[in-house]
Amino acid sequence: MIKKLYYQFKKYNIKIAREKAERKGVVFDEKLYIKRQDATLPILLYYGFFILFSGIFPNVVQYIPFWAFWIILFILIIRGLNNYFGWIKIEDG
Numbered sequence: 104m105i106k107k108l109y110y111q112f113k114k115y116n117i118k119i120a121r122e123k124a125e126r127k128g129v130v131f132d133e134k135l136y137i138k139r140q141d142a143t144l145p146i147l148l149y150y151g152f153f154i155l156f157s158g159i160f161p162n163v164v165q166y167i168p169f170w171a172f173w174i175i176l177f178i179l180i181i182r183g184l185n186n187y188f189g190w191i192k193i194e195d196g
Contacts, residue, residue, distance in 0.1 A: 109148075113140050142183035149179055 117136060124131035153172070157164040185191055 109144075113137075113144060116140060116144075138187050142187040146176070146179045146183060149176065 117133065117140070120136055121131050121133070
């Protein structure tokens, strides 16, 4: 369910960016925009989720180790850079 919402959100962002580029008269490169979305959107959603979670459950958040937040953020950044630049490619069977 969350994966479906993520892809719908990404599809909506692409639609909005395409319309904005058409209004400005700029060429829209969909593949590059998708690469940027795949690199940055998980990080932004992680921050949004963390801020929302800390607002709803402030007492629970204080028990989460500080290093856990940074490790997850670091992994998402490395994953995003890999998706954008394509350093490591995993091929199916």
